[in-house]
Amino acid sequence: MIAWLKSVLEKVVDTNHTSLVTPRLTRAHDCHRRSHHLEEESCTPSTCLNGGRCVRTDSGNRCLCPGRSWGPRCKVLARTFSGSGWAWVRPLPPCLPTTVSLRLLPRLPSGLILYSGPLSSTSTYPHWGPTPMLAVQLVEGRPQVVLEGGRxxxxxxxxxxxRPGTWHTLHLHLxxxxxxxMVDTCGRGWERGINNERHCIARAAWAKTEDTDSWSSGVPLQLGGLAHHHPRPxxxxxxxxxxxxxxxxxxxHLTINGELIDLGEPAYSSNSQKGCVPQDGACGQGTSYCGLRGECVGGLEEPKCECAAGWMGPKCASPTTPVALRQSSFTKVTLFRLPDPYHVTLQLRLKLRGRHDGLLMQLATKPDSVSLKLRLRGGVACAVLTTEETEQEVCLESFPLGDGQWHTLHVGRHGHNLGIGVDECDGWKQNDTLPSLSSTTDHGEMHGFMVAPPAPLLVDKKDGVFLGGIPEFVSLSLVAVHDDLTDSCLDDVRVSGETVPLPPVLNHTSWGRVTTLKGLEAGCSARDACFNTTCLPPLTCHNTWRQATCSCGPGRHLVGHECQDVDECLFxxxxxxxTCYNLQPNYQCTCGPDHTGDYCQWLRLPSDTHPLKAPMAIAALTLSILLVVVIGVVLTLRHHRSRAARSSPLCPGDLDKGSHALEAPVTIEAVTDLSRTQAGERRRVFHLPVLQ
Incomplete structure (x- = not known):
């Protein structure tokens, strides 16, 4: 830490009542830093956030995160403000360029969103010149930014x-x-025939470009309100x-120069709480309504449950089924409805080993004058937006995907802007190209580079969606598959949040239907990579999806010349x-009554609390008791009549009637539901007498 210090000065904090003199520690700012906390040699108290637990594994440190936190460091991405609260996060960097983005769900048309400026209502030194200040706010429904200072x-x-109750995205670029x-990444409103950017962007040049003083005050960034009285301008x-x-x-999703800021544990806060409480409750009974692996999205007007990648069904409780792409594989999907032509997102899960090339997904018009592609180039994921005039490409160069693990890719096209991310999309796992933020200055006026409206992506319903490759047909005969991706697995493909059918497991959804396919297999199996592989003792070969690894195996490590158990409970x-139990190897957690999960990360979902449940249960129990009493009475009466019949003499012909009843057997088949069992299962046959 000493190496980072530039100076130690006295800092005076004026609160208009008392003055606090403290050492001022200043370090060089990295405006575009990328966090790599989990690459530290040892776990520290700050490695994992929001109650996460740092454990040491064969592949390095790992945070075990509680439910409702995300990413390798267990960040909480949302915070709720009720109209009288605030929260402090780290200061904005004083250097340029700087980009701040966030998602906002307002409930009222006016309010302070973020503020960086003096921490007091008055100044003791007004003659020192304008104090740097930045405020992003909502005034009568319109977003504003206010800047003061030397510039x-x-x-x-x-x-x-x-609109209140609706999510919006704000970008501030300096x-x-x-x-x-910029509002909503400038991807909305173009369908109304607007031919300029004023509905989504405002820009202005500095009044004093020669001033080199910092635009930032270097104090904590305040969110949602002020921790002090309102400053007098x-x-x-x-x-x-x-x-x-x-x-x-x-x-x-507060992001400063590409890094997501944790909002679960701010440095200081008041009358605010982590998560977005109004959104969680909009879908039903709080956070439990969408299940452990789902969350409520869509704002307060059109809320819906969205499952985490790899999960589906009611309460997001069912895992999705992946498919394997073989040589010359492709899938063509016919759409029932079209995505927004200016605002579209793609999402899919991918698993591969090595540096592959090929197409993952394509949306295109007919002819292919405008298209959006997600593809691999040497194991690197790239998004490509092609129009008649230009081609944009953005790639995740710093994160190759061929490690044999499942990764979730995200692509967003918003007007002229294009972005791609992987997994939690934090730091170097996200890359955006935002030409709408680029400007030129002419005689003190700023103008955007993008003058013409963006080209609409009017996806062809019949031939506009392909997965895994592009087929070429001649006279209805398949002659080639171009740009096909092989020896890889796909799962849970979505377009603008809608599930795309992925054959052969799923051929039809409410969004589209598979019409043509080749080379896809259900599951994501792989050959045994340990075949013909020999490891030196005491190590043994372990198959980690198409890669052989010589190791002691999970839960064990090499000590000298011997494999010994790792006591994971020490972490x-x-x-x-x-409670942790060491199983030698591995471990098992026994959770308390309120939590569940492999390491007790989830809050146990409450049982159904329907208001009629208790009365209905009492009524059902009462009816059951009455039914048992009635059955008992009937059986008792029949028993007494049977005894009376056995004690009476047989009438003439009774014996003949009884023997005739045993002469005509009938066959009854118990039909097995073949959709739930293997085909060809033999049906059980019972022979029962016909009683006449």
């Missing part, structure tokens, strides 16, 4: 209304030329101040008070 005063407002504020040399009303709503892997 001059600035107020930007995007001419669009953000560079040496000026400031740009005249005391700080400002022309205007931040909006006085705190935010009522949720902030999610305390069981969360929420669970």
């Amino acid at each position: 001059g005063s600035m107020k930007l407002q995007v001419d669009t209304l953000l 560079d040496a030329q000026g400031v740009v504020l 005249s005391d700080f040399g400002w022309t205007t101040g931040p909006h006085p009303e705190p935010l009522n709503g949720c902030i999610s 305390k892997p069981c969360l929420h008070g669970g």
Whole structure:
């Protein structure tokens, strides 16, 4: 830490009542840092966030995260503000360029979203010049940014209304030329025939470009409101101040220069809580309504459950079934309805080993004048947007995918902008190209590079969607499959949140139907890589999906010349008070009554609490008791009549009637539901007498 320090100065914090003098520690800022906390040699108290537990594995450190946290460090991505709260996170970097983005769910039309400026309401040194200040706020439904400081005063407002109860995305970009504020990644509104960007972007140049002073004050970034009284603009040399009303709503996915900020454990906070409580409750009975592996999305007006990648069904409790891509494989899907032509997302799970090339998915018009592709190039995932005039490509160069593990790819096309991410899309796992934020300056005026509206992606319903390769037909005969991806597995393919059918397991969904396919197999099996592989003792060969590894195996490690058990319980892997048992190898957690999961990470879902459940149960129990009593009475009466009949003499002909009943047997087949069993199962046959 000493190597990072540049100076130790005294810092005075003026709160208008008392002054606190503390050492001021300053370090060099890395404006575009990428966190690699899990690559540290040992686990530290700050390695895992929000109650996560750091454990050491053969492949390095790993955080075991509690439910409702994400990524390798267990970040919580949303926070709720009820109109009187605030939260502090780390300061904004003072260098340029800087990009801040977030998702916003407002419940009222006005409120302060974020603020970076003085931590007091008055200034003791007003003659020092304008104090740096930045505020992003919502005023009567319109997003604004206010900037004060040595580069001059600035107020930007995007001419669009953000509806309460609806999620919106905000981007704030600052560079040496000026400031740009963008709404919803400029991917909405084009369908109304708009021919300029003013409905989604506002931009302005700095008033004093020669001023090299920092635009940032270096104090904590405050979210949702202020921890102090509202600052008086005249005391700080400002022309205007931040909006006085705190935010009522949720902030999610706060990103500073590509890094997601944890909102579960802010440095300081008041009257705010982690997660987005209004959204969680919009789908039904809180966070439990969508199950352990689902979350409520869609805002407050159109809420719906969205399953985590690899899960489906009611309460997201059923795993999806992957398919394997063999040589010359492809799938063509016919659509029942089209995605938004300017705002479309792709998502799929991928598993492969090595540096593969080939197509994963394509959406295209007919003819292919506009297309969106997700493909692999040397094991690197790339998104390509092709129009008649240009071709955009963005790749995840820093994250090759051929490690034999499942990864989730995300692609988003929003107007002129294109992005791609993998897994939690944090830091170097996300790459965006945002030409809408690029600007040129002419005589003090800023103008965007993208002048013409974006080209619409009007996907052809019949021949516009392909997975795994592009087939070539001649006279209805398949002659070749171009750009096909082989020896890989796909799973859980979605377009704009809708499930795409993935044959041969799933050939039809509410979104589309498979019409043609070749070379796909259900499952994701692989040959035994340990075949003809010999390891030196005491190591043994272990097959890790198409790769042979000589090791002691899971839960064991090499000590000298002997494989010994690793006592995982020393890392305390069981969360929420669970008890760990070392199984030699591996371990098992025994959870308390309120939690479940492999390491007690999930809060146990409550049982059905329907208001009629208890009365219905009592009524059913009462009826059951009455039914038992009635059956008992009937059986008793029949028993007495039977005894009376046996004691009476037989009438003439009774014996003949009885023997005749045994002469005509009838065959009854117990039909087995062949959809639930193997075909060809023999049916059981019973011979019963016919009673006449």
